[in-house]
Amino acid sequence: MRRDLRLAGRRSSEVVTSLVFFIVVASLFPLGIGPEPQLLQRIGPGVIWVAALLATLLGLPRLFAADHADGALEQMALSPQPLVLLVAGKVLAHWMLCGLPLVLLAPLLGLQFSLNGGALQVLVLSLLLGTPVLSLIGAVGAALTLGVRGGGALLALLVLPLYVPTLVFGSGAVESWAAGMDASPQLSLLGALLIATLALMPWATTAALRIALE
Structure with a gap:
C-alpha cells in the first residue's frame, strides 16, 4: 500500500484527473438544470x-x-x-487515492444541490461505506481485463452492472433522509455489501490475476 501511495505521489496528475472529473460532472447538472431548490434536492444524491x-x-x-x-x-x-x-493493499491504496477524496469533497458539491446538514451527513456516510465496495468490485474487473486489448471499455461493461446495487442503496439513503424517512435500512445494506466484498473480492481478484499471469 505504501509503495502504491508513493508511486501515485510521483504521478499526481492521474489522481487529480479523477477528482477534477468528479467535480466537473457533479457541477454541470446545477448549471444545466437551473437554481430550482426542490428539483436539485431530488436529483442531487443520484448525480x-x-x-x-x-x-x-x-x-x-x-x-x-x-x-x-x-x-x-x-x-x-x-x-x-x-x-x-x-x-488487498493495492485496492486499499486505490480507495485512498480515488475514493476517500470523493468522500471529502462530497459535502461541498452537495451544497450546490441545496442539501441540508442531515442529508450531507448521510451522503458522506453512504459514500464512506459505498466507495470501498466500488474499488473492491472494480479490482476484479481490472484483473480480468489485464493485458486485454481495449480493456478499458470491457472493464466498464463488466463492472457497471455490478455497481448498480451500491448506487441504488447509496443514493436511496440520502433520498430517504431528505424525504423525512429513516435511512438506516439502505446504510445497513451498504454495510452488508462492504463486508461481503471485503471477504470475497480480494480472493476473486487474486484468482483473476493468476489467470492473467499464466
Whole structure:
C-alpha cells in the first residue's frame, strides 16, 4: 500500500484527473438544470453518486497495468507474502487515492444541490461505506481485463452492472433522509455489501490475476 501511495505521489496528475472529473460532472447538472431548490434536492444524491462511480471507474485501468507492464506483478505473485494480502493493499491504496477524496469533497458539491446538514451527513456516510465496495468490485474487473486489448471499455461493461446495487442503496439513503424517512435500512445494506466484498473480492481478484499471469 505504501509503495502504491508513493508511486501515485510521483504521478499526481492521474489522481487529480479523477477528482477534477468528479467535480466537473457533479457541477454541470446545477448549471444545466437551473437554481430550482426542490428539483436539485431530488436529483442531487443520484448525480453525486453517479459522478463518484464514474470517477472511481476512471482510475481502475491503472490499478494493475503498470505493475504488469514492468514485471512487478509477477514478482508479487512469486513473493513469499500471500498475494491476496498484496492485492488487498493495492485496492486499499486505490480507495485512498480515488475514493476517500470523493468522500471529502462530497459535502461541498452537495451544497450546490441545496442539501441540508442531515442529508450531507448521510451522503458522506453512504459514500464512506459505498466507495470501498466500488474499488473492491472494480479490482476484479481490472484483473480480468489485464493485458486485454481495449480493456478499458470491457472493464466498464463488466463492472457497471455490478455497481448498480451500491448506487441504488447509496443514493436511496440520502433520498430517504431528505424525504423525512429513516435511512438506516439502505446504510445497513451498504454495510452488508462492504463486508461481503471485503471477504470475497480480494480472493476473486487474486484468482483473476493468476489467470492473467499464466
